[in-house]
Amino acid sequence: MNVDDLVWQARNHGGVSPRMVQTFLDLGQSDLLIRAAQERGDWNCAQAAARELCAAAEFERALALLEPFTDVGWRAAESATAEIMIRQGRGDEALAMVRPDAAEPGDGHVCARYAELLVKAGRADEAIDVLTPHLGEYWLRTRLVDLTEEQGRDGRVLEVLTQVAECMERSADAACGNCGRSCPADGTDRWHVLIMIARVLERSGRAEEAVEVLRTETASGRRHPVNFPEYYANLLARQGLIEELGSLAATEPYAAFAVYAKALEDAGRAPEAEALLRGRIEAHDHSKDRAALMGLLVRRGRIDEAVETGRPTYDYYDCGNLLHWALDLLVDDGRPGRALDLLDGLTGAWAEGHPDQVLGLRLWLLGEAGRCAEGIAEAAALNEREPGEWDTELARLLERDGRPEEALTLLRSSTHYLADLDLAEMLIRQGRPAEALASIPTIAEDREAAERRKREAAEQREQEDPWAEVGEPTQKPPF
Template sequence: MNTDDLSWQADNYGGLSPRTVDLLLEHGRLDLVIRAAEEDGEWFCAERAAQELAQSGEFARALEVMEPFVATGWRTALWAKADILLRTGRTDEALDLVRPDEGGRTSSHACRDFAELLARAGRVDEAIDLLVPHVGESWIRSVLVEITEGQARDEQVLELIAPHAEAARRARGEGRWDCSRSDAQELQAKVLERAGRADEAIRILGEDVAGRRFLTQNTLTAYAELLARRGRLGELRELAAGRDTRTVLPVYAGALRDRGRAGEAETLMREAIAADDWVGYRAWLSSALVRDGRLDDAIAVAEPGFSRYDCSNLLAPLVGTLLDRPEELLHLVEHPLTVPHHGHEEFRHWWRAFALAGLGRAEEAIAVIEAHPDPWTDPRIVRAGLLSTAGHLASAATELRDLGTIEAREELFEVLVRQGQAAEAIAAHPTTAEQRAAKRRAAETKTQPVLLREDGYSPEPPF
């Protein structure tokens, strides 16, 4: 075990990944997770085992699991140990373990991490003091607002944020774009609202919106959501009827649905589509209809967006909501209106096969993939995955064992765990060294230059 190996695991989700570790824990095999951490230096096993043990009050055992990783001096492990110590009430030890030195205090990242730990330890004033020199950075302001929630420090936070909010307003008033302060106005409104000054937040942010003194659409959205939370639907309706309809109307429609007025929200969005056939309106309405169990209506609304490019294509988002509902997914992909375009043509076959497998129709699923092999995935891996999805775990395991590649062994892990053979799953899983070697080989073989279009994008994956 060394810091290079541990860093590689963390950066590449190498070894037993968080997903695989969670699978072991879901099957009640904390004992094997601990063993893999202790015997094989599996970082994600150590991290999750320590968390599980600490949550159960077994702090000494959690520290014992973490100690070999801490001994390497790896900073991530030190932070994990500090977390355990803090849970035990050994606050000073926890803070001393990761306290930044004078040089570290110049790093906004180091200060952010330590400030969050200080806040958890109840030392909010120290946390604020640590962040003040870095409050000019937008993400630090967000951390400041987050760690002070419910800590009776709202007035102090408002004093720190106000100059940045004023600078943002001044910049827009002068026709400048000061993106470093683009979040300051909405953060100011958020703190005002939680301090019990919601009317003031609405007044200030409303004046900014009316005077176009804001930098990003996020501020406009924050104002609309603030009106929705406070039940100011009349003002929200007027805002939605103005120049920012595309941004505000979905917020207004959502507020109507939240108040049991789904029919009004649907009518509103259908009228908007009729007046301005913007893909965003179709995306909102199709998603709402799926949630209401009206899949055919959702397909009819989204269908004009199936032929659009990139993130404006509405097919993939619709599929994504149905991945755990195979019957409805199959209905979608076999619907006469579902004609995939622009990068989704080949996935239609995968989606159909996945739905069939989810319904237990393994042979039909495999026939689909064999007739339309995915050019970017090993079809043997896909076949085994379909068998597994259909519940044919033994057959899937046999195919993956016969294949024997790194990817096959990673997939075999899940199949074996689901069969109740968790120890065998860990033994079959490729080691970190094997994974690293495979990645090196893959990198060495990627010598062919990627041809780009005139717009700078590749016509083939990865785009």
Template structure:
């Protein structure tokens, strides 16, 4: 174990990734997670084991798990140890490894990180004190608001925000926008609202919105969401259905649905589509119709966007909403209005195959992949995934064992855990060293253009 390996794990979700650690814990294998951290240098195992041990008050064991990682000198491990000590009530010891000397206290980034740590472990006033010298920075003000939520410090936070909000107001009075303080009014409103003074929050943001000239869309949206949360739909209707409809109509329509006015929400959205056929309006309405079980109506609304490019394509959002409803997903894929996903037709084959597998139609699912093998780096791994999705765990495990590649062994992990063979799953999972070697080999084998990007997909 060394700091470089740990940084690689954290930056690439290498080793036993968080979802795999969560799977182990869901199956009651905290002991195996701890062992993997100690014997294999698995950072995410260490991180989650420490969290679980601290939750049960076992701070000594948590420190034992973290100590080998701390010995590498890696900053994240040092801070993890500090958090354990803070949770154990050993504040003086905790602050020592954080090295909060004068130089550190002069760094806004260090102070924000340590303040978050202090607040999480109940030392809220110390956290706020650490941020006060850096309140001139936007990110520091945001962190202050975040770490004090539900901590009973709203009065002090409002005092600290007040001069920055006043500076922003003066700039608006002078007909200019002060980028260095532009967030202060929105943050001030956020704190007023959570302190139980929604009327004051609405007044603060309402004054900003009324000026219009220097209004960022985020502020406009925040104001609309504030009105919606407090049932001020009459005040929201005009801006939401006017020239700001692209920014606000979804907020208004969602509020109407939340208040039991679903038909009205559908009507205003259809009127907006008729007036301005914007992808955002179609996306919202198709998703809402799908939630109501109206698949054919959702398809009819989204269909003009099935062949649009990239993020504007409206087929993928419907598919993702139906991943756990395979019969309806097949209806969507077989619908006469459904066209191939522009430039990514292979996705349609994958979607169909996994829907068939979830329905137990394994042979049909495998036939789809066999008929369209080109998009997959290794169709055999995809086939094993289909067997697993259909509940044929023994067959899936056998297929992945026979392949024996790094990728196959990574996929084998979940199958073995689901079979009740968690210790074996960890043993067979590729080590960090194996994963890094495979990643280097893959990178070396891909021809690159002069600008450093791959000449073939994935770019």
């Protein structure tokens, strides 16, 4: 175990993924996670297992499990250890262990984690003090609001945030000298501070004031990113202010129109919402409005209409393409054959530009439709043309066809970079969790394989085009 490997795991989803860890927990296999933490140095397993041990009041075992990670200087383990000590009633000792030193006062991440531990120790006022110098950073304002929820400190949080908003409005320099915070000189983040103020007001039972804060800012005529009118729209919807929401949707349609339509639907005015969405689609035909109408139709049980509503987007090359949602809708409705017909009928830009995705979706739908033999034949043919590239799809079809051992054998021998993930998941489905864990590469093995793939991709790219840059991702998907 070393810090470099742990950093790589955190950034690249290596070793035992968080999703797989949760699967083991759901199966009641926390002992397997403990073993993986001890034998493989897997942080995801250690963190989850320590939490399970704490839930059973086995604090000393949890601390012992984390000790090797703290010994190598893994900061996340130090924080987790402090949290356990707080639960033991050793709050002062724990906080002293992780308190930012003089060399780190400007590190927002360190201060944020320390503030979180202060709140867990029942010292919310100190947490506010720690975060206050950093409130020029939007994510730390959000963290302040999140951490202080239900801590009885909303009045103080509002005071601090109001000072930040005022500072941003009048500041001419990066630090105006009035509050000690580093506030943006042009006040570009003031809209975010106002959203945070509205959040705190609303959760404090002062929703009318929250609305007024955002209403006043909207009336000022300042330009804002889409996040601001979206939040304002959702606040109006939560408070049942539908007519005001309608007025906002007229001036901020991209941010507020879908929220307005959903609010009408929730108020029992679904036909009106549908008519408005159809009218907007006819006038502008934006995929966001089509998605909103699809959602309404699905909630009304009108699946075929929803699929047809999304059809014009199925040719979109990337953003706004609603095809995958439509296929899921049909499969969930028990009609994978209809989904397959839809996919096979595509001839536009997306289908032409994403041939492998089309083939992958087709193999999935053949399995869902119970046409496994046909899917296996197609996947095998694809594998002959591109050895190893279709192993995972072929294995899933073999398993679905009642041939799990053939599928497992294929995955064990596969060079596909996702084969180990599929192998572990398949073993779990077959009721073999210990084998599943053993099949997952260690962090070091995973890292070495990823770096090897990167080198091979670079070499292949160099052969194909010596002047091209290599940009193949090396990380696994986060599951």
